[in-house]
Amino acid sequence: MALEREILVLQYSSSLRVSGIQHPDWTLVRHQNLDAAGGYLDSSEVSIGIIDCSELEQPDTKLECWLERYKGVSWIAVLSKNQLLKQEWQFFVARHCYDYHTAPVLEDKLFITVGRAYGVTSLKKKLSLSFHRGEVIGRHEHFKQSLLQLYHHTAGIITLSGESGTGKRLLVKSWANFNGLRFLEVSSSSHESNDYISQLDGLLYGGLNESACIMVAGVECLPQDVQMHICASSLELKGRREFVFCCGLPIDEVDGCGLFDSEFLMLLKSNWISIPPLRNRGQDSVLIARYYLYKLSREQNKIILGFSHGAEQAIIKYDWPGNVTELIEKIVAGVSSCEGRYLSADLMGLEDKRTPEQCANLSLRQAREEAEALAIKKALNLVSDRPGRAAELLCISRASLHRLIARYGIRR
Numbered sequence: 001m002a003l004e005r006e007i008l009v010l011q012y013s014s015s016l017r018v019s020g021i022q023h024p025d026w027t028l029v030r031h032q033n034l035d036a037a038g039g040y041l042d043s044s045e046v047s048i049g050i051i052d053c054s055e056l057e058q059p060d061t062k063l064e065c066w067l068e069r070y071k072g073v074s075w076i077a078v079l080s081k082n083q084l085l086k087q088e089w090q091f092f093v094a095r096h097c098y099d100y101h102t103a104p105v106l107e108d109k110l111f112i113t114v115g116r117a118y119g120v121t122s123l124k125k126k127l128s129l130s131f132h133r134g135e136v137i138g139r140h141e142h143f144k145q146s147l148l149q150l151y152h153h154t155a156g157i158i159t160l161s162g163e164s165g166t167g168k169r170l171l172v173k174s175w176a177n178f179n180g181l182r183f184l185e186v187s188s189s190s191h192e193s194n195d196y197i198s199q200l201d202g203l204l205y206g207g208l209n210e211s212a213c214i215m216v217a218g219v220e221c222l223p224q225d226v227q228m229h230i231c232a233s234s235l236e237l238k239g240r241r242e243f244v245f246c247c248g249l250p251i252d253e254v255d256g257c258g259l260f261d262s263e264f265l266m267l268l269k270s271n272w273i274s275i276p277p278l279r280n281r282g283q284d285s286v287l288i289a290r291y292y293l294y295k296l297s298r299e300q301n302k303i304i305l306g307f308s309h310g311a312e313q314a315i316i317k318y319d320w321p322g323n324v325t326e327l328i329e330k331i332v333a334g335v336s337s338c339e340g341r342y343l344s345a346d347l348m349g350l351e352d353k354r355t356p357e358q359c360a361n362l363s364l365r366q367a368r369e370e371a372e373a374l375a376i377k378k379a380l381n382l383v384s385d386r387p388g389r390a391a392e393l394l395c396i397s398r399a400s401l402h403r404l405i406a407r408y409g410i411r412r
Contacts, residue, residue: 005025005026005027006026006027006028006029006044006046007026007027007028007029007046007048007049007050007114008029008031008037008040008041008046008048008049008050008073009028009029009030009031009049009050009052010031010032010034010037010049010050010051010052011030011031011032011052012032012051012052012053012055012056012063023107023111026111026114029046034062034063034066035152038066038069038070038151039148041070041073042144042147042148042151043144046073047072047073047074047117047118047121048073048074048076048114048117048118048121049070049073049074049075049076050075050076050077050078050110050114051075051076051077051078051097052078052103053077053078053079053083053089053092054078054079054080054083054103055080056083058086058088058089059088059089059091059092061180062180064092064095064096065177065178065179065180066178067096068096068177068178069136069151069174069177069178071096074098074117074118074120074121075096075097075098076097076098076099076100076101076110076113076114076117077092077093077096077097077099077100077101078100078101078102078103078105079093079100079101079102079103080102080103081102084100084102098113098117098120099113099116099117101113136167136170136171136174137284137287137288137291138281138284138287138288139282139283139284139287140276140280140281140282140283140284142276142280142281143275143276143281143284146273146274146275146276147171149273150171150175150273151175151178153175153271154179155179155242156242156270156271157234157242157243157244157245157267157268157270157271158175158242158243158244158245158271158273159219159244159245159246159247159268159269159270159271159272159273160172160244160245160246160247160273160275161246161247161248161249161250161251161272161273161274161275162246162248162274162275162276162277163248163277163323164248164322164323164325165278165322165323165324165325165326166275166276166277166278166323166324167275167323167324167325168217168246168275169185169215169217169246171275172185172213172215172244172246175213175244176212176213176242176244179213179242180211181211181212181213181242182210182211182212182213183212183213183215184203184212184213184214184215185214185215185216185217186199186200186203186214186215186216186217187199193223193225193226196222196223196226197225197226197229200214200216200226200229200230200233201233204233204237204241211240211241211242212240212241212242213241213242213243213244214241214242214243214244215244215245215246216230216243216244216245216246217246218246218247218248219245219246219247219260219268220247220248220249220257220259220260224260224261224264227260227261227263227264228261228263228264230243230264230267231261231263231264231267234267243267245267245268247268250274251269251272251274254268254269277320277323278320278323278324278327279319279320279323283316285315285316285318285320285327286307286312286315286316288324288327288328289307289312289315289327289331290306290307292327292328292331292332293306293307293331293334293335293343296331296332296335297335297338300335300336302335302338303341304335304338304340304341304342304343305341305342305378306342306343306378307342307343307344308342308343308344308345308374309370309374310344310345311342311343311344311345311348311350313345314345314348314350315327315345315350318350330348330349330350331343331348333347333348333349334347334348334349342374369408372404372408373404373408373410375394376390376394376401376404376405376408376410377410379393379394380410387401387402387405
């Protein structure tokens with residue numbers, strides 16, 4: 001059975017009695033703690049979850065932070081009738097959940113809701129709309145291992161290593177939110193020692209009653225007196241301030257580069273996590289591009305259904321020297337200029353990667369046929385392969401649609 005037909009059941013209490021025996025198309029995967037449930041979600045494509053909160057007094061802060069990390073999942077909450085009378089639980093459902101049921105749960109009704117949630121998820125996938133867990137997106141094995149290493153680390157100094165634009169700041173913010181820490185960062189606009197230490201001390205000693213994460217970017221540019229000051233502060237404020245360093249050097253170059261004080265170097269290397277560049281993450285570039293295409297088109301009140309086939313191929317083939325930052329910039333430029341339903345490579349400033357031999361065979365007729373075939377495939381996917389409805393969307397007769405399907409060899 002495909003993983004997407006599995007349902008995560010996060011069971012905080014023992015009141016939920018759902019066996020799933022009467023619904024063999026679904027597999028229930030039960031977990032009772034957030035770490036185990038998170039590990040399962042990180043290694044699967046599951047998009048439906050059931051949370052049994054019926055015995056909790058009030059929404060748990062750690063649970064809410066955890067749900068923010070996995071907000072791409074359609075959550076169905078199980079609550080008591082008394083809980084639903086409380087405003088904090090009403091906000092909890094409105095913010096985090098696709099739907100809710102009251103305990104005791106009627107299994108048949110619960111699985112009707114599961115089916116609806118799955119249908120909405122499938123529709124979004126067919127439309128190439130974003131359905132990811134926040135803005136931290138990636139399925140490549142190396143990237144997933146880096147994420148697991150980061151989220152399994154709950155306290156102490158962390159160093160994120162990677163090229164510029166790989167999303168280190170976003171990962172730090174996500175980690176801080178997951179651990180219930182306030183996110184703070186030292187401005188990298190000036191590395192002058194006095195200004196930097198003054199700014200750093202303001203973050204370190206301001207509001208000590210609140211635990212915080214302090215991100216220090218570009219550590220390879222820090223003067224050594226600033227490095228020594230950070231070493232002293234990390235010992236003094238251990239447990240109240242968590243440092244996360246962002247470094248542009250790989251770990252095999254930091255020892256001999258001569259940029260770091262020996263004590264500070266030990267701190268840097270204590271928990272080192274490497275973030276791979278986008279060009280080494282396979283299909284992740286397309287996943288991230290789809291997420292931002294959908295997000296930005298909504299922000300600009302445009303209906304852009306996806307990328308043209310040539311655009312996705314260009315995204316995959318491009319080297320992305322500026323990594324995720326460069327990808328987002330190109331999507332922003334493309335969405336701003338796009339007037340149609342599909343975003344093309346030229347609007348994003350991605351050069352045509354076809355060989356001269358391929359371009360020599362290009363004609364207006366061929367371009368028209370490629371566009372027709374793409375539109376037919378999109379329409380069929382949108383309506384779950386119902387030719388009558390697809391013909392209506394395409395504004396052609398059903399007979400014409402069947403002829404074109406046969407002509408272009410479109411598999412259904």
